[in-house]
Amino acid sequence: MAILGRDTKKCPRCEAKCLISQLRCPECGLIFSRMEKATNKAGWQRLKNKEKDAVLYVKQVPSDLKKWKLILFTVLLGLFGGGYFYVKRWERGIFYLLGFILLTVCVVLNQYLVNVWNGALIQLLGFFVGIYGAMWIIDIVLVCTGKFKIPVSLPDKELE
Ligand SMILES: [Zn+2]
Incomplete structure (x- = not known):
């Protein structure tokens, strides 16, 4: 019989x-009980100190974050990288933010270039909006199903 x-x-x-x-x-x-003491704040400290080996990417929301906030940030601000900024995955968050700025620039440019490029820009734009929209929806699904990865580590006082 398979293990349940x-x-x-x-x-x-x-x-x-x-x-x-x-x-x-x-x-x-890994001693599981120690993971309960792991926090996102400590994970961020270690990433800042370039101690990447001490950082774990876990799917369980650590004690210093709230799942409902993660969901809220991802749903409302996901296109700007909101969920990633909340769990301090800055690089990914900035990637989203830059993408959004780029899209906005394209929308503005399109007003002026629509005749020049015969609508080629708007097609490119539609393509990128599609990709961003899909990534955003994937993020929402990951967050809601508890599969979104969050960097955590143990605070210094918990280390031997
Ligand atoms: Zn293991």
Whole structure:
């Protein structure tokens, strides 16, 4: 008989399947109870200090963030990278923001160039809006289904 889903969990670090009763991941050695103390704030500190190895990207919303806020930011401000900024994935957030600015510039330019380029710009624009819209919808689905990755780490005082 297959192991029932509710009896197993996935290790947040290596994604290995573990039993709920296991305290430590048999694959990578992560002690699960320590993950409860991991925060997004500490993850951001470590990213700033270039300690990338100490940062985990987990799907579980850490204690210093709220899932409803993540959903709200992604739904309302997702096109500007809102959800990414909320979990401090700045690079990805800035990518969205720059994309949005670029789109706005294209919309403005299109007013002047529509005759010159015979509508080629508006087609290009439609293409990019489509891509951005799709990425935004994917983000909303990821956030709502708990699959959005959030960088976390343990605060210094929790490290041995
Ligand atoms: Zn593991």
